[in-house]
Amino acid sequence: MDKVGINAPSGNVIHFKSVERAAELFRERGWDVTIGEDVYTSFGRFGGSSDSARLNDFQQACSDNELVLCARGGYGFSRLLPNLDFNKIKSNGTWVAGFSDITFFTTAYLALTGGKSLQAPTASVLGDLKCDPYTIQTFFEVLAAEEYKFFFPTPFPDFQTTGLLWGGNLTVLCSMLGTKYFPKIEGGILFVEDIAEPAYKIERDLNHLLQAGVIDNQKAVVLGDFSKIKSSEHDFGYGLEDALSFIAGRTKTPFISGLPFGHEMKTATLVVGSEAHLNVQSNMAELTMKGCPNFRVAGVPK
Template sequence: MIKQPPYLKKGDKIAIVCPAKKLPKPIDHAIGILESWGLEVIIGESVYASHHQFAGTDKLRTHDIQRFLDDSSIKAIICGRGGYGTIRIIDELDFTEFEQNPKWFIGFSDVTILLSHIIAQTRIQCMHAQMPYTFEESTPEALSSLKKTLFGDKPSYQYSSEFTNRSGLVKGILIGGNLTLIAMVQGSVSEMDFDHKILFLEDVGEQEYSIDRMLRMLKRAGKLKNLNGLIIGAFNEIKEEKISFGQTAEQVIWDIVKEYDYPVCFNFPTGHIDNNLSMVLGAEVELTIDKNKVQFKYL
């Protein structure tokens, strides 16, 4: 059983931290939005810290996150941005108090390391969603999905896929995140259990061969064969290679999973896009997939 943290209510405290790269711009806009939801926003020391490309030293970032993991008055922790750096501090964090007093942990991209670790080690639900750095460019739908989920009104999603799906109706526990970071934690204590789960994947700025290589690694490790379903989010800003790989990201993925019989949908609105809809890792969901239509809801 994967535990669900308490939903937020007006007046609750939410902390912002930066576990990886430093912020290149202020996030006053995002703070204002969170405050408009009735939340008290606490700014972590890492938010405006700087150490080379990182949001402060590894020690500072670790201490900052640990402070809020241990503080029972903080009801949610949202990461300011991703980038790179979370893997440098994950093994220094102690989740003992967090397990005793679960709270929502929110982020995406490089934060996938933390989300995966929380699911694997604490079995507490967490959230793949927009971060303050991306609030300004976010669609109203994506921000609304974050607010609704935090306050206990989990939204359902419907959309049309441009790439042909493999149809089916399936239920299961949702896991997933950024493909690169999921690949990076394999073989470690931060590795999620994939069996009989609904997996969602997204990535940005990769080349087709790299997507192919990471997915084939997961396939060879047996991570893709026993899924209940597969959700493919945005694979965008793909870097052009000098010699064409000959397949789009979607074609690469389909080639690797077409031998399995579980439902697969493409172009799901999650990832490094403006319409990055909130996804609760560890929640039970139902996925209804037709050729080009997809419905997603929490159970």
């Protein structure tokens, strides 16, 4: 029986019922589930009773389970990075799943060990009563697959490429630039998303990646959801499309929109560090990921 630990290595958990409903989704599919103490304890805005307790809970969960599903994002994982034993997690073969602030882990893990992980719905999303069935279905299908492909509509013209799939939350990625936790990837497929940011900040972050040479080194940038865009009296009509057009016009790297990934109830599960093939034909994108977890437990409930 595959084991999953649900832990809170980032922000604190308020909606315990959502996490417990997510745990039940696993049990229905034959998983052995453990919910960590850091889910039910917190200090300030952080999970666990302290940073060290949260670190120990997460590290232990990575030793005890084949999969560790983060309860939520928020903020707090960057505090753990200097003391986390990434090599031990890699040697254990543990998969870690989460998104948003968990981008700190998935990106650092790739940079330091080349290890694969999942940008995926957290337990708080999976167990939300408003969670889209697509999110739950694709999550468990990816867990059970060795190779997985999904489709999404895009206005981009016909195009295809192959590269290492990586990315996550745009704000978090930019905050990691210049550190040892940011991978040096050439010829990759970079995906990004964000929430509750003004259009100018999205442009600023993308411009940061562009001027740092990151975007020009990729074969494609795939755009996920940019949810709840903030506006102000200074915008005078300036919006997300203006921000994206500005950046896309300054690089030869194609920007492909439409990826169902981000802070929405409908979100895909992506394998960070996988070899991926992106094929766009007739305004439909096909993304194929090789090297998915391939867990023994089936992806459908009993």
